[in-house]
Amino acid sequence: MGEAPAEASVDLASSRRVAIFGGSFNPIHVSHVLAVTYALSVAPIDAVMVIPVYQHPFAKELAPYEDRLAMCRLAVGWLPSVEVSTVERELGGESLTLRTLEHLAATHPDWSMRLLVGADVLPDLPRWHRFERIAELAPPLVLGRAGLTPDPDDPPSTLTAPEPLLPAVSSTEARAALAAGALEAVRWMLPRAVLEHIVARGLYRGTDVKRT
DSSP states (O other): OOOOOOOOOGGGGOOEEEEEEOOOTTTTTHHHHHHHHHHHHHHOOOOEEEEEEESSSTTTOOOOOOHHHHHHHHHHTSSEEEEEEOOOHHHHHHHHHHHHHHHHHHOOTTTTEEEEGGGGGGGGGGGTTTHHHHHHHEEEEEEOOEEEEEOSOOOSSOOOSOOOOOOOOOHHHHHHHTTOOHHHHHHTOHHHHHHHHHHHHTTTTOOOOOOO
């Protein structure tokens, strides 16, 4: 199993502008990593908090939380100004975006938060539980994705680019390749250390692939 480089020292206590990047990360892939690094490079933020879902509210089958947490740390935990957070494990129960944001707002009242999302989730945002409140706490920062054309009715974002930024990689596609044993096909989708962890732990082997 690949070992992660030493995690970067992130002093979120001194950060004021923090992007919240949550997801199943089942598994985390290269587009997730690119989203984090691009946002840190050009967005008006000081840090990114990556938060793997603890228990999916729609009962989706996920790899064990500790494995998904480890893969997030392998993929992005070593980057400066990035923290992989266990806040949803600490809160317990189903992971709900609003509950997590309200907890972070209460514990860090000096933070100015943004919700980092890919353009593929834009059509679903208005259907999230109390999305208006979510947008008040952490206005979305949206990153384009290959193959997706912005819809003028999508919620507005201050992070835009003339071309799609993220390759069309999905966790579902990666799991399908892993379940079929097609390691060569998946090498370009996953950070090397993440793939090594998956192979060593026997994750996603012969699984019934569903979208998560």
